[in-house]
Amino acid sequence: MDRGTILQFTNCKILRDHVIQKEDLWVRDGKIIDPEKVFFDEKVISAKKFDCLGTLIVPGFIDLQINGGFGVDFSHNTSDSERGLAKVAHGLLAHGVTSFCPTLVTSKPHIYREVLPKLKPQQGGRHGATILGVHLEGPFISKQKKGAHDEDTIASLTEGCKSLLDVYGQLDNASIVTLAPELPGADEAIQWLTKKGITVSLGHSMANLQEGIHAVLQGATFITHLFNAMLPFHHRDPGLVGLLSADMPKDRTVYYGIISDGVHTHPAALRIAYRVHPKGIVLVTDAISALGLEAGTHKIGQMSVEIRDQKAFVAGTDTLCGSIASMNDCVKHFKVASGCSTVEAIEAATLHPAQVLGLHKRKGTLSYGADADFVMLEPENLSVLSTFIAGECVYTK
Amino acid sequence: MRLVILDSSSEVANWSAKYVLKKITQFKPGPDNYFVLGLPTGGTPLGMYKKLIEFHKAGRISFKYVKTFNMDEYVGLPRDHPESYHYYMWNNFFKHIDIDPKNAHVLDGNAPDLNAECESFERLIKEAGGVHLFIGGIGPDGHIAFNEPGSSLASRTRVKTLAQDTLEANARFFDNDMSKVPKQALTVGVATVMDAQEVMILITGTHKAFALYKAIEEGVNHMWTVSAFQQHPHTLMICDEDATLELRVKTVKYFKALSAVHHRLIEENSN
Numbered sequence: 001m002d003r004g005t006i007l008q009f010t011n012c013k014i015l016r017d018h019v020i021q022k023e024d025l026w027v028r029d030g031k032i033i034d035p036e037k038v039f040f041d042e043k044v045i046s047a048k049k050f051d052c053l054g055t056l057i058v059p060g061f062i063d064l065q066i067n068g069g070f071g072v073d074f075s076h077n078t079s080d081s082e083r084g085l086a087k088v089a090h091g092l093l094a095h096g097v098t099s100f101c102p103t104l105v106t107s108k109p110h111i112y113r114e115v116l117p118k119l120k121p122q123q124g125g126r127h128g129a130t131i132l133g134v135h136l137e138g139p140f141i142s143k144q145k146k147g148a149h150d151e152d153t154i155a156s157l158t159e160g161c162k163s164l165l166d167v168y169g170q171l172d173n174a175s176i177v178t179l180a181p182e183l184p185g186a187d188e189a190i191q192w193l194t195k196k197g198i199t200v201s202l203g204h205s206m207a208n209l210q211e212g213i214h215a216v217l218q219g220a221t222f223i224t225h226l227f228n229a230m231l232p233f234h235h236r237d238p239g240l241v242g243l244l245s246a247d248m249p250k251d252r253t254v255y256y257g258i259i260s261d262g263v264h265t266h267p268a269a270l271r272i273a274y275r276v277h278p279k280g281i282v283l284v285t286d287a288i289s290a291l292g293l294e295a296g297t298h299k300i301g302q303m304s305v306e307i308r309d310q311k312a313f314v315a316g317t318d319t320l321c322g323s324i325a326s327m328n329d330c331v332k333h334f335k336v337a338s339g340c341s342t343v344e345a346i347e348a349a350t351l352h353p354a355q356v357l358g359l360h361k362r363k364g365t366l367s368y369g370a371d372a373d374f375v376m377l378e379p380e381n382l383s384v385l386s387t388f389i390a391g392e393c394v395y396t397k
Numbered sequence: 398m399r400l401v402i403l404d405s406s407s408e409v410a411n412w413s414a415k416y417v418l419k420k421i422t423q424f425k426p427g428p429d430n431y432f433v434l435g436l437p438t439g440g441t442p443l444g445m446y447k448k449l450i451e452f453h454k455a456g457r458i459s460f461k462y463v464k465t466f467n468m469d470e471y472v473g474l475p476r477d478h479p480e481s482y483h484y485y486m487w488n489n490f491f492k493h494i495d496i497d498p499k500n501a502h503v504l505d506g507n508a509p510d511l512n513a514e515c516e517s518f519e520r521l522i523k524e525a526g527g528v529h530l531f532i533g534g535i536g537p538d539g540h541i542a543f544n545e546p547g548s549s550l551a552s553r554t555r556v557k558t559l560a561q562d563t564l565e566a567n568a569r570f571f572d573n574d575m576s577k578v579p580k581q582a583l584t585v586g587v588a589t590v591m592d593a594q595e596v597m598i599l600i601t602g603t604h605k606a607f608a609l610y611k612a613i614e615e616g617v618n619h620m621w622t623v624s625a626f627q628q629h630p631h632t633l634m635i636c637d638e639d640a641t642l643e644l645r646v647k648t649v650k651y652f653k654a655l656s657a658v659h660h661r662l663i664e665e666n667s668n
Binding site: 024034035036037038039040042043044045 | 476477483484487488491492497498499501503
């Protein structure tokens with residue numbers, strides 16, 4: 001597409017300013033533009049009209065927690081990281097995801113040193129979704145709440161930022177670190193990461209509410225897969241879950257990731273979280289390498305995974321081995337399960353994750369000046385019909 | 398003068414849009430032959446714009462060879478403010494039609510030199526060959542554009558300081574905060590509109606009834622600036638029943654008796 005060409009997406013509804021409205025979307029040089037300015041200041045008309053056939057245009061989905069997909073596991077596929085990353089980035093376009101944070105689970109220091117420099121932030125396009133930076137989930141987590149993470153690899157945070165650098169090597173490509181705030185040294189680590197512009201997320205933790213509030217005051221802004229790998233809600237100590245309704249200074253919003261795949265979070269729990277704190281909800285897939293694979297048995301690394309009924313099992317058993325719901329499915333499920341509006345369901349996968357990373361002026365929105373990353377949805381069932389990055393169509397069903 | 402009395406404001410919208418449609422169609426505009434339209438903002442003409450957009454979408458009218466000149470704009474109001482007339486015209490009309498932005502003229506209330514902006518507006522109208530049809534609405538005090546009571550009937554496009562009454566009436570659009578209400582506006586003068594070949598004024602609602610009475614039953618008076626159009630050779634006033642409440646029965650009966658003649662003005666395939 002030539003530089004300066006104005007595209008007018010017409011015959012559509014768009015999500016802007018928290019409202020779905022009958023409006024055209026105007027794009028130039030990869031950005032969303034204000035057509036009124038162009039009309040009165042530049043006195044030019046759109047060069048190319050694009051008939052959207054009545055579809056709903058919303059910002060592209062942003063996934064802050066995804067371990068892999070399409071047969072690739074970011075934490076295990078260490079020798080061939082770039083190719084694996086590219087494969088996932090490309091596959092996600094069909095799910096309406098235009099940017100994401102590849103996630104590394106608790107790993108040994110040499111793995112971080114090998115893999116982390118290769119998972120570089122990268123502008124998306126036809127080749128795949130934009131890579132925003134790595135989500136480092138661990139290894140500074142609680143042994144009691146390790147979930148599927150390897151207990152022997154869990155590291156101590158006693159020396160604060162020195163511990164971080166000793167384990168990770170470098171943090172240039174990181175955008176989120178999930179840690180347990182009750183660990184000794186966590187305060188210093190949270191402050192240091194926050195200063196570097198890295199989002200601190202609380203998770204895999206035994207923290208009580210006091211420890212959670214303290215961590216937020218140090219700079220943490222996110223909770224990793226709410227309900228999973230943390231203390232269950234108790235009425236005398238609501239734990240990290242209590243952060244959703246805790247008294248907090250007005251300028252702090254705590255966001256929380258939630259896996260809305262219909263399996264990992266019960267619809268009733270989903271509704272509780274959503275009703276208490278609707279502005280903080282962030283849909284994450286937390287998907288494993290089996291995301292995007294056909295039904296049947298697959299050999300992934302050392303593991304045999306069987307996909308049936310859109311769930312992933314350890315082959316030959318009924319043991320779930322992780323989430324494989326696409327972001328598009330999570331949005332649909334969240335809307336049905338929570339009874340929220342379409343706007344709220346979409347913003348939980350667009351605006352809110354962008355806010356977590358402080359990118360909400362550029363991503364997760366169709367406001368003027370933002371990146372033209374968007375998806376066209378079937379207006380009734382919200383299925384992805386096509387995906388655009390920087391104004392370019394990168395996927396069509 | 399013609400006064401067309403219709404049952405409701407939606408009929409006023411319909412009628413006036415059909416009139417514009419017919420005028421432009423008959424004119425047969427083309428690359429060397431532009432139709433020049435003067436345009437108002439506000440609540441009254443909104444329905445007319447909606448209808449014109451409908452006609453455009455149905456392929457019955459094109460604005461490709463139409464030049465437009467808007468009556469007025471606030472001074473110093475950001476253009477993307479919902480009360481700015483740029484915002485109004487873009488959202489309610491221009492973005493829906495095929496007008497060339499080069500031909501859509503709205504006074505720039507943020508111009509560095511406001512007087513020069515007004516002079517250039519007058520010049521542009523002259524260069525376009527004058528306005529064929531100027532459409533206007535009126536305020537309850539009988540003002541046309543921002544030519545408030547007491548404005549000279551010989552006025553041209555200029556900077557106008559707004560009356561206290563107008564500021565107070567406008568406060569509701571600016572969070573009821575008087576300090577946010579623009580104190581000045583750029584407006585075409587009464588004489589600028591008088592120069593048009595034809596003037597069509599839309600008046601709807603009971604709150605405009607007294608102004609309509611002043612406009613057509615009393616003498617020409619700068620305290621009711623719209624009354625100046627009594628002296629225009631081709632003035633067409635379109636009103637609804639509500640707006641006639643202050644008129645004499647005789648006046649209403651006279652103009653209603655002419656309704657058959659008036660309706661011929663918007664018939665298709667006639668002259």
